[in-house]
Amino acid sequence: MKVFRSHALICGGTGCHASGSMEVKTALEAELEKQGLGEEVKVVETGCNGYCAAGPVMVVYPEGLFYQKLTVEDVPELVSEHFLKGRPVERLFYKEPEKRELIPEMLDIPFFANQLLIVLRNKGLIDAEKIDEYIARDGYQAAAKALLEMTPEEIIQEIKDSGLRGRGGAGFSTGTKLELGARSKAEIKYMLCNADEGDPGAFMDRSVLEADPHAVLEGIIIAAKANDAHYGYIYCRAEYPLAVRRLNIAIEQAREYGLLGKDILGSGFDFDLEVYQGAGAFVCGEETALIASIEGKRGMPRPRPPFPGESGIFGYPTVNSNVETYANIPQIIFRGAEWYSSIGTETSKGTKVFALTGTVNNIGLVEVPMGTPLRTIIYDIGGGIPNKKKFKAVQMGGPSGGCLPEEQLDLPCDYESLVQAGAIMGSGGMIVMDQDTCMVDMARFFMDFVQDESCGKCTPCREGTKRMLQILDKICDGHGEPEDITILEELSADIKASALCGLGQTGPNPILSTLRYFRDEYEAHILEKRCPAKRCVNLLKFTVDPEKCTKCGSCFRVCPTGAVIWEKKQLASIDQEKCIQCLSCFSACKFDAID
Amino acid sequence: MPPLELDSILEGRRSQPHQLIEVLQDVQEKYGYIPEEAMRVISKDLGVPLIDVYSAAVFYKAFTMKPRGKNVVTMCLGTACHVRGAKLLLNQATGQLGIESGETTEDGLFTVEHVNCLGACALGPVVTENGSYHHHMTPGKLRKLIDSLGREKTEDASHA
Numbered sequence: 001m002k003v004f005r006s007h008a009l010i011c012g013g014t015g016c017h018a019s020g021s022m023e024v025k026t027a028l029e030a031e032l033e034k035q036g037l038g039e040e041v042k043v044v045e046t047g048c049n050g051y052c053a054a055g056p057v058m059v060v061y062p063e064g065l066f067y068q069k070l071t072v073e074d075v076p077e078l079v080s081e082h083f084l085k086g087r088p089v090e091r092l093f094y095k096e097p098e099k100r101e102l103i104p105e106m107l108d109i110p111f112f113a114n115q116l117l118i119v120l121r122n123k124g125l126i127d128a129e130k131i132d133e134y135i136a137r138d139g140y141q142a143a144a145k146a147l148l149e150m151t152p153e154e155i156i157q158e159i160k161d162s163g164l165r166g167r168g169g170a171g172f173s174t175g176t177k178l179e180l181g182a183r184s185k186a187e188i189k190y191m192l193c194n195a196d197e198g199d200p201g202a203f204m205d206r207s208v209l210e211a212d213p214h215a216v217l218e219g220i221i222i223a224a225k226a227n228d229a230h231y232g233y234i235y236c237r238a239e240y241p242l243a244v245r246r247l248n249i250a251i252e253q254a255r256e257y258g259l260l261g262k263d264i265l266g267s268g269f270d271f272d273l274e275v276y277q278g279a280g281a282f283v284c285g286e287e288t289a290l291i292a293s294i295e296g297k298r299g300m301p302r303p304r305p306p307f308p309g310e311s312g313i314f315g316y317p318t319v320n321s322n323v324e325t326y327a328n329i330p331q332i333i334f335r336g337a338e339w340y341s342s343i344g345t346e347t348s349k350g351t352k353v354f355a356l357t358g359t360v361n362n363i364g365l366v367e368v369p370m371g372t373p374l375r376t377i378i379y380d381i382g383g384g385i386p387n388k389k390k391f392k393a394v395q396m397g398g399p400s401g402g403c404l405p406e407e408q409l410d411l412p413c414d415y416e417s418l419v420q421a422g423a424i425m426g427s428g429g430m431i432v433m434d435q436d437t438c439m440v441d442m443a444r445f446f447m448d449f450v451q452d453e454s455c456g457k458c459t460p461c462r463e464g465t466k467r468m469l470q471i472l473d474k475i476c477d478g479h480g481e482p483e484d485i486t487i488l489e490e491l492s493a494d495i496k497a498s499a500l501c502g503l504g505q506t507g508p509n510p511i512l513s514t515l516r517y518f519r520d521e522y523e524a525h526i527l528e529k530r531c532p533a534k535r536c537v538n539l540l541k542f543t544v545d546p547e548k549c550t551k552c553g554s555c556f557r558v559c560p561t562g563a564v565i566w567e568k569k570q571l572a573s574i575d576q577e578k579c580i581q582c583l584s585c586f587s588a589c590k591f592d593a594i595d
Numbered sequence: 596m597p598p599l600e601l602d603s604i605l606e607g608r609r610s611q612p613h614q615l616i617e618v619l620q621d622v623q624e625k626y627g628y629i630p631e632e633a634m635r636v637i638s639k640d641l642g643v644p645l646i647d648v649y650s651a652a653v654f655y656k657a658f659t660m661k662p663r664g665k666n667v668v669t670m671c672l673g674t675a676c677h678v679r680g681a682k683l684l685l686n687q688a689t690g691q692l693g694i695e696s697g698e699t700t701e702d703g704l705f706t707v708e709h710v711n712c713l714g715a716c717a718l719g720p721v722v723t724e725n726g727s728y729h730h731h732m733t734p735g736k737l738r739k740l741i742d743s744l745g746r747e748k749t750e751d752a753s754h755a
Contacts, residue, residue: 015718018721018728019728019730052715052718200675200677201673201712201716203712203714206714238620239710239713279619279655279657280656281654281656293616294613295613296612296643297647297651298650298654299655357675357719358674363675363717431675433678437678442678446674558735560687560733582734584683587680
């Protein structure tokens with residue numbers, strides 16, 4: 001085997017792809033060749049590193065140095081300084097935003113240092129398109145153990161003992177789910193992996209699939225053995241082309257290595273699976289809708305029971321779990337239930353991956369033990385709120401979840417605590433919002449989403465969410481009436497009680513949680529016709545306050561239509577004819593001078 | 596539009612109703628939309644009633660019933676992008692081109708669409724133009740992007 005002096009691991013996740021990591025990779029390889037280092041330094045494209053905001057990122061081993069925000073122009077200097085002369089390029093290091101100090105090594109950066117990686121243990125370390133690299137990290141050892149040494153009952157017991165609960169939202173015990181599946185003696189059974197990650201603002205499953213697809217495959221194989229199923233589907237949404245591609249490569253390689261197909265590892269157990277690409281419908285995240293979609297139908301949910309465990313794909317028993325749930329299973333089998341259940345809280349075991357986004361310094365993928373307080377995630381790992389703005393709320397669980405205010409920041413992140421506070425664990429989206437976010441607008445945003453994605457089958461969801469959206473639109477436009485809040489509360493209760501599937505039953509949650517914690521903002525919109533966060537354009541005047549204006553011209557420079565009138569040392573003003581109410585000047589003004 | 600040729604797509608899938616979505620995906624990719632004639636052929640060959648083909652085709656967001664423009668500008672309206680002002684971008688694009696989201700300009704140059712999340716939340720607000728990503732967009736940057744795309748195509752036409 002060829003030995004390299006140094007390895008440069010460039011992130012090839014969707015985030016870094018979009019910010020140009022592949023151009024950097026090509027340039028780096030060419031430059032290394034040019035400077036005669038092609039044989040000494042190996043460039044590896046890894047899956048998502050997790051620290052998406054700093055992209056494109058590169059980690060150089062053996063030193064473990066972390067370079068961020070790379071451009072093609074940085075490459076010649078990187079090669080001649082770092083790789084040729086051994087002098088790290090400090091200007092590309094991570095800079096701690098508060099103290100402004102440079103942190104060269106990846107594991108010293110707070111974003112990475114405060115995480116505990118189980119599901120994401122291979123992120124940014126291996127080339128996701130090479131099965132050998134996964135195997136070198138103990139990959140498929142758990143599958144070998146499960147297939148060759150364990151009975152289905154033992155596998156189920158181990159997973160039950162570990163306390164693993166579904167990571168897709170509801171948090172049902174995975175061991176129990178497998179046990180129910182195994183009870184069915186049907187000749188044909190299916191395994192199903194839900195990778196239809198539709199929650200806006202959530203990208204955990206995408207990153208797992210891109211960074212470590214084999215971990216998911218291995219988890220499904222083990223669960224298939226426990227359930228005695230021989231065929232499976234991974235339902236992946238079409239918006240994730242890279243994840244689909246990597247999954248297909250992984251499946252092909254696993255087949256070549258005899259890890260999928262007939263008589264896996266000589267165990268006598270047969271299993272194979274395929275990727276099914278979704279066609280864009282959020283409701284397909286609901287398992288009965290997902291199954292309808294695989295069967296080639298309109299993806300609409302149906303009432304349960306019968307549960308998919310009894311009658312799923314084509315009427316056969318189907319065990320369905322989420323990507324992250326499956327990715328946990330190999331580690332549980334490999335390292336044991338006792339180890340796994342030592343992490344987390346009494347009722348929520350193991351770790352949880354969150355997609356930390358919104359107005360927070362360190363956007364990216366975060367894996368922490370269950371029970372970690374929100375404050376630790378947002379401030380220690382996330383690095384707090386940028387631009388000296390104030391934290392306002394954190395949205396958890398997407399359109400089925402809720403917004404939590406500052407006084408809930410010490411809440412431990414586990415299934416039960418979050419539900420009590422009015423949010424849910426959900427799939428793990430965590431969107432941080434600062435003082436500039438209007439909470440009524442946020443509720444309107446989610447209701448718009450639910451309304452748009454409602455499949456139309458049941459009346460409470462189809463009509464109820466439309467009515468709620470109309471009311472919220474009215475409030476945001478400045479025509480709200482005092483009784484609107486009561487109507488919203490009544491409608492919420494009715495829809496929750498009567499909708500057919502999870503989408504409708506949880507749809508009112510964003511409104512209920514904002515009403516619970518930010519009622520004053522609703523009241524400001526309705527009674528005073530004022531948007532405290534200055535986001536609802538129909539409640540704004542688009543005028544400059546001469547008392548507050550510092551004549552700096554920031555608003556003038558960002559205006560895309562030339563509506564801002566300003567000259568040096570003169571007060572700014574806005575030409576209402578030209579103004580398209582895009583709010584660019586509101587964001588640019590540091591002095592709160594525009595109303 | 597080239598004459599319909601669906602044999603390569605339907606090969607090996609005939610009389611298998613559960614293949615409907617995958618067949619529609621291939622048709623969408625090949626023609627950029629689902630022509631009515633294609634739905635009739637699919638209905639016959641897969642053995643799915645035409646109403647069910649239509650009902651699936653209008654249900655999923657990946658399918659369109661009309662041809663799309665030369666440039667497809669897609670706004671991500673996911674939560675992270677929304678918090679950072681994605682709606683203002685949508686207003687900019689629809690205002691500039693004089694069409695609503697989901698529509699195509701009369702000259703066939705632009706289609707404006709929105710999606711609910713591209714999963715590239717760290718880079719928001721994100722806009723994709725014909726599949727390539729533009730991150731940290733502002734209304735001003737988007738205006739320039741659309742202007743330059745419009746110019747490019749007009750130049751192409753004048754050369755031809």
